Amino acid sequence: MENKKQSSDIVYSCYYNSSREGEHFVPEHTLSYVIAGSLTLNDSSKEYPSRNGTFRLIRRNQLIKFEKQPPQKGEFKSLSIYLNQQILKKISIEYGIYADHTPKDKSVYELKINAPVKTYINSLLDYRDNGTLNNQQLIELKIKEAILLLLQINPDLKNILFDFSEPHKIDLEAFMNKNYHFNVHLDRFAYLTGRSLATFKRDFEKWFRMTPGKWLLQKRLQEAYYLITQKGKKASDIYLDLGFEDLSHFSYAFKKQFGSAPSKISTE
Incomplete structure (x- = not known):
């Protein structure tokens, strides 16, 4: 059984007792934070294993397979934060941040956990507990906060987050x-x-x-x-x-x- 609490852009997942495999198209850049258990991603070229506390950015326009594995005698728990294009475009205009080029090397990026990130994650969990994850204005502020934190962690991520081009004709x-x-x-x-x-x-x-x-x-x-x-x-x-x-x-x-x-x- 899987329990999800979500707004349109932030999802808390809790999966009980057994692993779950699946796959999907990722239309928006997605931040994934594993609270308990493991989440293994596969883009057909590489496998990306996780552990408790793993914080990752999954690029938009990707095909991804995933496997969620609860810890022994526990529950798989995660937070997913979807960085929609509308908010990213607003930030691009507001702060004058633009992509210099389009890196194509990876589908999934593991991100460093620092004190501000820990504070941010804990704030989302607090909002989940008190039922304010359904407040859309607050959610938009938290999405914006996540994007600005990412740019502090790695300024080069602007070339991924603020690349608004669509897929070109390929082989x-x-x-x-x-x-x-x-x-x-x-x-x-x-x-x-x-x-x-x-x-x-x-x-x-x-x-x-x-x-x-x-x-x-x-x-x-x-x-x-x-x-x-x-x-x-x-x-x-x-x-x-x-x-x-x-x-x-x-x-x-x-x-x-x-x-x-x-x-x-x-x-x-």
């Missing part, structure tokens, strides 16, 4: 072969490759000679077949990692493609 083949296992809608893939949905579909079929949906299914099933037959993996251990929503759908598609259920083909 479709390389992007899809890297990210096919993310279970997101085609419009997300289109956006992240710098294309409209119609252009994405047209470019995709021109390059891959099939529709995106058919290619994604085949690619995921091919990888599943390899992992099961060559690496001894179980269907229950891999279906989420390969972008399938549930085990029954994966098993049905696998049997239709290869003529045998995953549990049987692994022993053939």
Whole structure:
């Protein structure tokens, strides 16, 4: 069971008794603070493990897989602070802060914890306890405070926070072969490759000679077949990692493609 208390931009999560895996598109820069347990992120190029007290910035416009793990006999707890573009643009104008260039090296940045950051986190927890996380004016002030704290920790973060450009048109083949296992809608893939949905579909079929949906299914099933037959993996251990929503759908598609259920083909 998961309990969340949130405003539109600040979320307190408390997850009980077991780990939880998932994935999503990150549309806004997000600050993540782990209070208890661990939160492992994976952007398909690198894994970013955490520990209690880890404070991270996740860049916007990323595809991220995550796994939340409660501590032994405890609960996973975290704070997520979403730095929306509207507030960032206001700060950019108010303080005259602009990006000099656009760094492309990482999706996730670990941030140093200092006394002001600790005070800031504790203030959010106090607001959670007294029920004021629903006050939108206060929330906007706390988001602004978070952004100014980030710039104190690392002034170079302005090149990430105040880069308001949208994804440009990139190599479709390389992007899809890297990210096919993310279970997101085609419009997300289109956006992240710098294309409209119609252009994405047209470019995709021109390059891959099939529709995106058919290619994604085949690619995921091919990888599943390899992992099961060559690496001894179980269907229950891999279906989420390969972008399938549930085990029954994966098993049905696998049997239709290869003529045998995953549990049987692994022993053939």
